[in-house]
Amino acid sequence: MDHDEVEVPSFFVCPISLEIMKDPVTVSTGITYDRESIEKWLFSKKNMTCPVTKQLLSDYTDLTTPNHTLRRLIQAWCTLNASQGIERIPTPKPPINKTQITKLIKEASHSSLTVQLKCLKRLRSMASGSETNKRCIEDAGAVEFIASIVINNSCNIDFVNNSGSLSETNTVDEALSILHNLHVSEAGLKKLLAFRNGEFIESLTKVMQKGFFESRAYAVFLLKSMSEVAEPVQLLHQKIELFVELVQVLKDQISQKVSKAALQTLIALCPWGRNRIKGVEAGTVPVLIELLLENCKDRKPNEMMLVLLENLCQCAEGRAELLRHAAGLAVVSKKILRVSTLANDRAVRILLSVSRFSATPNVVQEMLKLGVVAKLCLVLQVDCGSKTKEKAREILKMHARAWRNSPCIPSNLLSSYPNYE
Numbered sequence: 001m002d003h004d005e006v007e008v009p010s011f012f013v014c015p016i017s018l019e020i021m022k023d024p025v026t027v028s029t030g031i032t033y034d035r036e037s038i039e040k041w042l043f044s045k046k047n048m049t050c051p052v053t054k055q056l057l058s059d060y061t062d063l064t065t066p067n068h069t070l071r072r073l074i075q076a077w078c079t080l081n082a083s084q085g086i087e088r089i090p091t092p093k094p095p096i097n098k099t100q101i102t103k104l105i106k107e108a109s110h111s112s113l114t115v116q117l118k119c120l121k122r123l124r125s126m127a128s129g130s131e132t133n134k135r136c137i138e139d140a141g142a143v144e145f146i147a148s149i150v151i152n153n154s155c156n157i158d159f160v161n162n163s164g165s166l167s168e169t170n171t172v173d174e175a176l177s178i179l180h181n182l183h184v185s186e187a188g189l190k191k192l193l194a195f196r197n198g199e200f201i202e203s204l205t206k207v208m209q210k211g212f213f214e215s216r217a218y219a220v221f222l223l224k225s226m227s228e229v230a231e232p233v234q235l236l237h238q239k240i241e242l243f244v245e246l247v248q249v250l251k252d253q254i255s256q257k258v259s260k261a262a263l264q265t266l267i268a269l270c271p272w273g274r275n276r277i278k279g280v281e282a283g284t285v286p287v288l289i290e291l292l293l294e295n296c297k298d299r300k301p302n303e304m305m306l307v308l309l310e311n312l313c314q315c316a317e318g319r320a321e322l323l324r325h326a327a328g329l330a331v332v333s334k335k336i337l338r339v340s341t342l343a344n345d346r347a348v349r350i351l352l353s354v355s356r357f358s359a360t361p362n363v364v365q366e367m368l369k370l371g372v373v374a375k376l377c378l379v380l381q382v383d384c385g386s387k388t389k390e391k392a393r394e395i396l397k398m399h400a401r402a403w404r405n406s407p408c409i410p411s412n413l414l415s416s417y418p419n420y421e
Helices: 033-045 070-082 098-109 115-126 129-137 143-153 167-182 186-210 213-229 239-253 256-269 275-281 284-294 301-312 316-324 328-335 341-357 360-368 372-381 385-397
Strands: 024-026 032-033
Touching: 024 033, 024 070, 032 033, 032 284, 033 129, 098 115, 098 129, 098 143, 115 143, 129 143, 129 167, 143 186, 167 186, 167 213, 186 213, 186 239, 186 372, 213 239, 213 256, 239 256, 239 275, 239 284, 239 372, 256 275, 256 301, 275 284, 275 301, 275 316, 284 301, 284 316, 284 328, 301 316, 301 341, 316 328, 316 341, 316 360, 316 372, 328 341, 328 360, 328 372, 341 360, 341 372, 341 385, 372 385
Parallel strands: none
Antiparallel strands: 024 032
């Protein structure tokens, strides 16, 4: 709509976007906004106040009063100025209501897969309409309904099932797509975590094991979102199969976003209970080492991999896997001073764990030959954070008798070697 040459009445303009309103709605504070703009303000930016008055808005139901009078005035003004290139705004579709969703879910709950698939497609179409529609769908109980479909059909999914059709697979694919695109609220994610005593997480594990790449990606995104809002007790007792499939996702490198979400999920899981050991048993350590060897440029993936590896190296099993890999110590040392301050800190932490708890004479000599000791001396000479320097100094003092006078350390670095008693 080109209105550069036409004077637009100020009350036609949305206070947020400063554009002519296409679907004016009045919130509970009495201020009128364009629906798309106020939804973006509330849902995407997670603000819960009226942008003009700063008063609290309880939820999306505050947006359910279309300003029909103003919309008709705007449409009439557009028509009057058509000769100036102003296009008439179309009459917007009314937002859905909770009763519609409840009825749709009820009809599909005990129906065939075909009916359920049609219901899911209808829900997807509704959700694409607006953020208000998404919140309405969630509030009507659709998230639990969709989760039950995933649970009931995840055992049967495969590229082609026994009958030669793709009915279960298509239904699960559609369900996961909707859950991902709904951007389920924190309260909704917590319900999913507890839904049917954790069966939903088990079903996502099966999807990652058998599903298509797209469904596996949606499963990982949902797991990442749930892990961010989960209580520690909900993360304590996850099965090793979940770790195995997350690690497999990392190996498959479906996409950078999926790999990032898998790493974030593992980082959230591993600190609790015996999850570190499960992560190690799932083969996480060698996979991380191989990925660190391949990934030389991207800061964030390197940081996340080192954060996860440092966490796993807090247990003896994790350190043993690091030392068992021929490139384990070398790649950790290599990342120091090449990625970021955070990466420096995590890499030095890993070396500190090894030095404290796993430093056999062979390991001590290997650290020397691989240049790990020289890199730690270099850390003391550059600006990389006081805490990182303290850890590096502690490592060097710890094994000073084996390292202090070694010809493996360049003379220009040897001068920075800390004194020891």
